[in-house]
Amino acid sequence: MAKKLIALVLGIMMLMTVAVSGIAEEKSDLHIADDVTLRFFFDLDLAANVPGMQNYNDSDAYKWLEEQTGIHIEWIHPASGTSREAFNLLFASDDMPDLIYNSIPNGFVYPSGHDMAIADGVYANLKDYEDLMPNYMAIVNSNEILKRESVTDEGNRWCFFYIYKDGRGPNFGPTIRKDFLDKVGMDLPETYDDWHEVLTAFKEQLGIEIPLYVNKDTFMWYSEFAAGYGVTKDWSLNTEGKVIYGPCEDGYGEYLDMMQQWYKEGLIDQSFSVHDGRWPENDLLLNDKVGAFPVYTSWTGHDYYAKQGATNPDFNLVGTKIPVKEGGEAHYRMPDMLTNTYCIAVNAQSKHLEEAIKWMDAQYSEEVAFVMNYGVTEGKEDGSYYFDDNGPHWGGLITNNPDGLTQGQARQRYTTNNAPYEDYNRVMGTWTDIQRETQARLMESDYSAYISDSITMTEAEQEEFSDIMGDITTYATEFTVNYVMGNASQTFDEFRAQLKSMNIDRAIELKQAAVDRFNAR
Amino acid sequence: MPVEITARKKPFRQRLRRDMRENWVVYLLLLPVIIWYIIFCYLPMFGIVMAFENFKFAKGLFGSAWVGFKNFQKFFSSYYFWRLLRNTLTLSIKDLIIAFPAPIIFALMLNELRSRKFKKSIQTISYLPYFISMVVVCGMVKTFTESTGVFSQISQALGGPKELISNPGSFHGIMITSGIWQGLGYGSVVYISALTAVDHELYDSAKLDGANRWQQTLHVTIPGIMPTIIIMLIMRVGHLMSVNYQKIILLYSPATYETADTISTFVYRKGLLDGDYAYAAAVDMFNSVINTILLVTVNWISRRKSETSLF
Numbered sequence: 001m002a003k004k005l006i007a008l009v010l011g012i013m014m015l016m017t018v019a020v021s022g023i024a025e026e027k028s029d030l031h032i033a034d035d036v037t038l039r040f041f042f043d044l045d046l047a048a049n050v051p052g053m054q055n056y057n058d059s060d061a062y063k064w065l066e067e068q069t070g071i072h073i074e075w076i077h078p079a080s081g082t083s084r085e086a087f088n089l090l091f092a093s094d095d096m097p098d099l100i101y102n103s104i105p106n107g108f109v110y111p112s113g114h115d116m117a118i119a120d121g122v123y124a125n126l127k128d129y130e131d132l133m134p135n136y137m138a139i140v141n142s143n144e145i146l147k148r149e150s151v152t153d154e155g156n157r158w159c160f161f162y163i164y165k166d167g168r169g170p171n172f173g174p175t176i177r178k179d180f181l182d183k184v185g186m187d188l189p190e191t192y193d194d195w196h197e198v199l200t201a202f203k204e205q206l207g208i209e210i211p212l213y214v215n216k217d218t219f220m221w222y223s224e225f226a227a228g229y230g231v232t233k234d235w236s237l238n239t240e241g242k243v244i245y246g247p248c249e250d251g252y253g254e255y256l257d258m259m260q261q262w263y264k265e266g267l268i269d270q271s272f273s274v275h276d277g278r279w280p281e282n283d284l285l286l287n288d289k290v291g292a293f294p295v296y297t298s299w300t301g302h303d304y305y306a307k308q309g310a311t312n313p314d315f316n317l318v319g320t321k322i323p324v325k326e327g328g329e330a331h332y333r334m335p336d337m338l339t340n341t342y343c344i345a346v347n348a349q350s351k352h353l354e355e356a357i358k359w360m361d362a363q364y365s366e367e368v369a370f371v372m373n374y375g376v377t378e379g380k381e382d383g384s385y386y387f388d389d390n391g392p393h394w395g396g397l398i399t400n401n402p403d404g405l406t407q408g409q410a411r412q413r414y415t416t417n418n419a420p421y422e423d424y425n426r427v428m429g430t431w432t433d434i435q436r437e438t439q440a441r442l443m444e445s446d447y448s449a450y451i452s453d454s455i456t457m458t459e460a461e462q463e464e465f466s467d468i469m470g471d472i473t474t475y476a477t478e479f480t481v482n483y484v485m486g487n488a489s490q491t492f493d494e495f496r497a498q499l500k501s502m503n504i505d506r507a508i509e510l511k512q513a514a515v516d517r518f519n520a521r
Numbered sequence: 522m523p524v525e526i527t528a529r530k531k532p533f534r535q536r537l538r539r540d541m542r543e544n545w546v547v548y549l550l551l552l553p554v555i556i557w558y559i560i561f562c563y564l565p566m567f568g569i570v571m572a573f574e575n576f577k578f579a580k581g582l583f584g585s586a587w588v589g590f591k592n593f594q595k596f597f598s599s600y601y602f603w604r605l606l607r608n609t610l611t612l613s614i615k616d617l618i619i620a621f622p623a624p625i626i627f628a629l630m631l632n633e634l635r636s637r638k639f640k641k642s643i644q645t646i647s648y649l650p651y652f653i654s655m656v657v658v659c660g661m662v663k664t665f666t667e668s669t670g671v672f673s674q675i676s677q678a679l680g681g682p683k684e685l686i687s688n689p690g691s692f693h694g695i696m697i698t699s700g701i702w703q704g705l706g707y708g709s710v711v712y713i714s715a716l717t718a719v720d721h722e723l724y725d726s727a728k729l730d731g732a733n734r735w736q737q738t739l740h741v742t743i744p745g746i747m748p749t750i751i752i753m754l755i756m757r758v759g760h761l762m763s764v765n766y767q768k769i770i771l772l773y774s775p776a777t778y779e780t781a782d783t784i785s786t787f788v789y790r791k792g793l794l795d796g797d798y799a800y801a802a803a804v805d806m807f808n809s810v811i812n813t814i815l816l817v818t819v820n821w822i823s824r825r826k827s828e829t830s831l832f
Binding site: 084120216270466474478481485 | 577599600663667668669683684687688689774775776777778779790791793794795796797
């Protein structure tokens with residue numbers, strides 16, 4: 001009798017364990033593989049930017065993704081300042097990571113171009129794997145521009161582009177301290193003459209050390225102040241749609257004369273060759289030493305810099321339009337983006353090629369994209385997202401982080417700041433009126449002069465182009481800086497003649513050919 | 522007939538083996554250094570091949586196409602070739618003429634001090650700047666020489682350039698002065714130790730001959746440390762062409778390229794920032810060839826004039 005009882009109990013226990021393990025083994029639909037580790041090179045110094053995070057595996061969104069897909073990612077984040085070199089060295093080493101971050105505007109591209117990257121067997125040609133990437137292909141094929149931008153002239157698909165679901169307007173432009181403007185009783189400047197008045201007032205009435213901040217190498221990242229003269233610091237299209245090289249044009253000479261005048265009057269940072277950040281360092285900015293400088297729209301207003309330690313309680317940064325000549329127009333600004341600058345290429349020789357592709361593609365599906373954008377915890381006050389009549393929004397965990405993280409840091413920690421399929425509305429939803437106004441003002445100038453980053457050249461063309469431009473870019477930068485500082489040893493016309501003798505016309509031809517091919521795709 | 526008994530030395534290998542057995546500790550100490558030199562100095566020499574190729578990583582060192590001297594020609598016909606050469610040579614020669622004698626003079630002056638305590642404390646204070654990291658020193662230099670910095674203010678008051686760090690004319694001055702400030706104490710150590718090795722009897726006999734302090738320095742001290750000076754000079758010439766490029770990179774800017782851009786900084790920009798490895802390798806090789814010629818020449822001259830030479 002006892003034996004039978006024991007047998008019965010044991011039998012029930014066994015059934016229970018089978019039932020329980022059966023439930024535990026139910027895998028998610030997103031499951032891709034077990035025990036696979038992919039190595040991913042991504043240029044972001046998270047450890048420096050977000051306290052408590054070493055790499056993306058510390059973000060809730062990526063933790064969730066790992067659970068769902070079963071794939072572990074080993075992130076490779078280069079230390080800040082060394083990323084360019086680290087990127088170039090990737091190709092020289094024997095074990096390239098499985099996934100590699102590229103960024104065309106920042107110069108993180110395979111040296112001889114995307115088609116060569118595929119021909120050399122370094123990047124995988126995703127064209128051959130389109131059936132493994134249904135989510136991404138659906139998105140790309142639904143938009144004419146995306147279709148064109150996401151392949152090369154030869155029709156090769158060289159990477160996964162990070163895409164904005166509903167596009168994204170310009171997010172970088174000139175900003176000015178509204179509180180200073182109020183003190184001198186002036187309106188937001190629109191023309192160059194306005195700017196001159198405003199900066200002079202800053203200098204003379206308020207004693208601001210650096211009325212306008214410029215960068216030592218590039219002057220202005222998106223050539224904000226040159227656009228009104230119809231030029232940029234390098235390549236753009238003129239009003240007839242032809243490719244021009246900024247420094248060759250008359251407009252550039254006028255621009256330089258203006259800048260030189262402003263420098264002489266002390267309206268431009270007198271030590272700009274030493275202050276080499278893209279925007280001013282905090283100790284200059286927060287101590288009210290800077291009057292105006294180009295920066296991100298999302299950093300305007302009061303709060304962003306207040307969190308960074310601005311001492312002035314009236315600190316108020318407001319965005320302006322791209323400056324124009326009296327009665328003129330500007331046709332250049334940062335473009336409306338459908339794609340973020342990030343492009344992820346897959347190592348052609350990766351041992352887990354298919355898993356890597358499937359993993360990337362998963363991030364473009366509705367379910368995963370939502371988590372990447374909004375995080376995993378629901379809750380208006382203390383969660384990372386909540387829903388209302390207008391759709392999803394970020395919750396208190398992000399907008400009002402209890403641990404004191406800024407919004408940008410909280411985004412990295414609980415979601416991810418740059419999701420592969422990004423819903424930019426979530427960012428704009430958190431904007432203050434100032435930021436919305438800034439955005440609106442920036443949208444007033446179009447970007448018809450902008451040349452897409454996705455134009456490509458053949459290997460031979462690329463080599464010739466780099467050979468010519470190598471010395472020219474140094475020469476143009478040097479001349480610009482010296483001219484503005486009043487130390488130029490040549491006149492502008494001599495400079496242009498020199499550019500011609502350095503074969504700039506051939507470079508313009510090459511660029512024009514690439515643009516024509518892009519338009520014909 | 523007298524029989525000649527000559528003692529012949531044992532063959533080299535036998536002597537070496539015996540020495541190794543007796544002094545194996547010393548050889549063990551030497552081993553890591555030899556390995557370091559092989560790995561980081563000799564093996565990379567094979568990379569010179571890159572300078573003659575149209576180098577592509579995907580094809581590797583031995584798979585890339587051979588182009589002979591094309592990369593060198595590109596460099597020689599570059600718009601900036603003469604400027605780079607000029608800047609490299611002028612900066613190095615100025616550095617040699619001004620910064621090389623400085624530690625020697627400093628050592629001689631220290632030698633004259635009577636009070637030991639004073640001498641020791643000056644020495645220690647003079648060493649300290651050497652141990653500050655170059656990045657920190659350059660940060661300080663930039664702060665002092667930008668338009669709101671102390672030195673620039675002085676310069677403005679004297680009617681000179683408004684900002685020193687962005688003035689091409691002052692760049693060499695800034696490099697050399699900060700170099701002396703940092704290297705003076707540490708560099709003088711060699712000379713101070715050489716000074717102690719000068720025989721005291723020579724000083725005594727010079728005094729007997731009626732030489733005053735200055736004449737003693739000229740005729741006893743300096744000849745006494747001359748071998749040291751010559752060796753240090755030859756070694757310095759070995760660095761002539763690479764003239765401290767890390768410091769230049771930290772201090773220069775497009776405003777000062779005119780005098781600050783040297784061959785090594787150019788190689789850095791082209792090679793590491795632009796990824797044009799073959800071109801950078803060619804330029805650097807040119808740099809090294811010139812440097813070697815200079816080194817061998819100086820060594821030969823010194824072997825002829827005095828008997829001291831490095832090799």
